[in-house]
Each structure stands twice: as structure tokens, then as C-alpha cells.
Amino acid sequence: METTTTTLTEPIIKEPRLLPGDFAIWFFIFSELLVFGIAFLSYAIVRVQNVEMFNQYQLTLNRELGAVNTLLLITASYFVVRAIHAIRLDDVKGCIKWLYAALGCGTGFLLLKSLEYYDKFSDGINLSTNTFYMFYLSLTMFHFLHVILGMIILFAIAIKAQRGGYSAQDHIGIETGASYWHMVDLVWIILFPLVYIIR
Amino acid sequence: MSKLYNIHTIWLAMLLLTLTTYAIGKLGYNGMAIIFLLIISTVIKAIFIIRDFMELRGVSLLWRVIMYGWLLIVCAGITIAYIISL
Numbered sequence: 456m457e458t459t460t461t462t463l464t465e466p467i468i469k470e471p472r473l474l475p476g477d478f479a480i481w482f483f484i485f486s487e488l489l490v491f492g493i494a495f496l497s498y499a500i501v502r503v504q505n506v507e508m509f510n511q512y513q514l515t516l517n518r519e520l521g522a523v524n525t526l527l528l529i530t531a532s533y534f535v536v537r538a539i540h541a542i543r544l545d546d547v548k549g550c551i552k553w554l555y556a557a558l559g560c561g562t563g564f565l566l567l568k569s570l571e572y573y574d575k576f577s578d579g580i581n582l583s584t585n586t587f588y589m590f591y592l593s594l595t596m597f598h599f600l601h602v603i604l605g606m607i608i609l610f611a612i613a614i615k616a617q618r619g620g621y622s623a624q625d626h627i628g629i630e631t632g633a634s635y636w637h638m639v640d641l642v643w644i645i646l647f648p649l650v651y652i653i654r
Numbered sequence: 655m656s657k658l659y660n661i662h663t664i665w666l667a668m669l670l671l672t673l674t675t676y677a678i679g680k681l682g683y684n685g686m687a688i689i690f691l692l693i694i695s696t697v698i699k700a701i702f703i704i705r706d707f708m709e710l711r712g713v714s715l716l717w718r719v720i721m722y723g724w725l726l727i728v729c730a731g732i733t734i735a736y737i738i739s740l
Contacts (some may be wrong), residue, residue, distance in 0.1 A: 474717055475709045485720060492728045499735035506739045522676035526669055529699075532707050533665040540661070637708045644699045645728065647672075648692050652679035653736060 476631030484638045487601070491642045494597070495649060498590045505586055510654045512587040517574070520567050521651040525643060527567070528602075531560035532640040535609070535633045545623040547616060554613040554629075557636070561606040568599055591650055598642055605639045608632040664702050671695045689736050693729055700725050 474481050502509045534557035541549035575592075582589050612632045615621065621629055675695055678688060704721050705711045 472709075472712055474713050481717070485724075488721075488724050492724055495728050496731045496735075499732045503735050503739045518676060518679050522672060525672045525675075529665065529668045529672065532703065533661065536661050536707055634708055637703055640707070641700055641703045644703065645696055645732075648675050648679075648696050649732060652675055653689060653692050653732075654684050 474634075476627055476634045480631045480634055484634060487638060488642070491598075491646075494594055495645060498594065498649060501586060501590070508585060509587050512585065512591075513651070513654055516591065516651050517571055518651050520571050521647050524564050524567050525647045527560045527564045528640045528643050531557040531564070532637050534560065535636050539626070539629055539633055542616070542621050542626040542629055543623055547619070547621065550621065550626075550629070551613055551616050554609055554616065558606055558609055558613070561602060561609070564602055565599070565606075568595065568602075572596075594646060594650060598639070598646060601639045601642070605632075605636045608635055661706065664706050668699050668702055671699050686737060686740060689733060689740075693733050697725065697729050700729075 534553045538550045538553035538557065541547075541553055572592075575588075580588050580592075582592050609632055612621075612629055615628065675692060678692060701722075704725070708721075710718055710721055
């Protein structure tokens with residue numbers, strides 16, 4: 456694999472290239488995006504028939520936690536990008552540091568989301584409370600599971616990196632995990648305004 | 655390409671767009687213009703992720719069409735549904 460010698464302040468990519476990471480992960484990513492896309496459109500379409508109810512119960516969601524969680528996921532993705540830049544420069548320690556920083560952000564996301572769920576479940580809210588909460592809980596919990604899977608992948612990559620499994624010449628595994636993590640971030644980027652903000 | 659366009663400024667821009675989205679929600683603004691503003695903000699962040707974080711800039715046109723096509727269909731569908739319900 457070609458070694459990248461660009462610095463972080465230079466344009467990120469200069470040449471045509473193949474999809475980053477293992478080609479197989481992209482079919483998984485496209486499948487996941489298809490499922491989430493259908494779910495988002497379903498939410499929007501069902502809302503058309505229940506506008507008042509969706510607007511009323513949307514106000515019960517904790518926008519602050521939603522916004523902080525968005526900042527955490529964006530920052531986690533940024534840290535993963537830094538990890539890839541580091542390994543391309545053969546900076547294994549830097550790569551590991553950024554991967555654990557991303558995992559820290561992911562952990563923060565899971566904790567805040569759990570707090571949000573605890574708050575809702577304490578109020579007796581569940582999937583059958585109404586259509587809005589059915590969508591809110593199923594969409595965000597489905598995404599929650601993807602965050603957990605993404606973190607397991609990042610953790611496995613960090614462990615392998617600690618054992619010397621990656622270098623500037625061979626880091627396709629990191630790119631594969633990073634692509635999946637960015638997909639998880641991409642989905643939340645749409646989910647946050649859709650469920651918490653737009654009305 | 656300007657050196658201001660790099661991974662750090664992209665990250666900061668996404669943080670600012672997120673805070674703007676939150677502020678709009680907090681202030682309770684709504685209406686067609688606000689829907690467009692929020693969707694455009696979301697699309698910009700999504701393009702940053704696809705293009706610069708996922709590094710799809712410069713890959714085969716097929717893959718970019720799939721990714722940006724998905725984004726376009728989802729965001730256009732959401733926009734239309736929300737405008738209908740105004």
C-alpha cells in the first residue's frame with residue numbers, strides 16, 4: 456500500500472483511489488444505510504398523518520443530550536481520521552492514542568443515551584406508548600446497537616495495533632473499521648435533527 | 655484547494671453546524687425556511703463525512719453515486735414530507 460506523506464493541514468486525498476478498507480465492508484455499509492434510509496423515510500411519512508402528536512412528544516425529548524451526543528460522535532469520527540493519518544505516517548503509538556480517544560467519545564455517547572433511556576423508561580414510556588415513541592425508541596436503539604458494534608470493532612483494532620499488527624504499509628484493517636464507524640456517525644447526523652429538532 | 659479546508663476545520667465546521675441546529679430547535683423556530691436550513695445543514699455535515707472522513711473523494715463514480723444518491727433520496731424525502739405537513 457502506498458505510504459501517505461501529506462500533513463494534516465494539506466488536502467486529504469489527491470489521487471483517484473479504491474474504496475478505503477476491505478471491499479466487503481462497503482456492501483455491509485450500503486445495506487445498513489438502506490435499512491436506516493427506509494426507517495427515516497417511514498418516520499417522515501408516518502409523521503405526515505400524525506403531525507400534532509409527533510410535534511407534542513418531540514418536545515419531551517432531551518435536545519441537550521441529543522446535541523452533546525452529536526458532538527461526541529462527530530469528534531469520535533475526527534479522532535478515527537487522526538488515527539488513520541497517524542498509522543499512514545507509521546506512528547503506531549499515535550494511532551492507538553486516537554483510537555482510544557474515539558472509544559472514549561463512544562463511551563460518552565452510550566452513557567448519555569442510557570441516561571436518556573432511563574429517564575424515559577422511568578416515566579413508563581415504552582414502544583407501545585404511541586407512534587412517536589415507537590419510532591424514537593426503535594430508531595435510536597437500533598443506532599445504539601450499531602455504536603456498540605462500532606466500538607467493539609475499534610477496540611479490536613486498537614488491541615491489534617498495540618500488538619504491532621498495523622504499519623504504514625499495512626493498515627487496511629484500520630480503514631475498514633473506520634469506514635464502519637463513519638457510517639454510524641453519518642446515520643446519527645440525520646437522525647438527530649429528524650427526531651429531536653425539525654418540526 | 656485552500657489549506658483552510660482540512661480535517662481540523664471540517665471537524666470544527668461540523669461542531670458549529672450541530673450547535674446551530676440545536677440553537678434553532680431550542681429557540682422553537684419552525685416553518686419552511688427553517689426546514690430547508692436544517693436539512694441543508696444536515697446535508698453539508700453528511701457530505702463532509704462521506705467525502706472527507708470516509709475518504710470517498712476520488713473513488714469510482716459508482717460508489718459516490720450510491721452514497722450521495724442515498725443522501726439525496728433520504729433528505730429530499732424528509733423535506734417533502736415535512737413541507738406537506740406544514
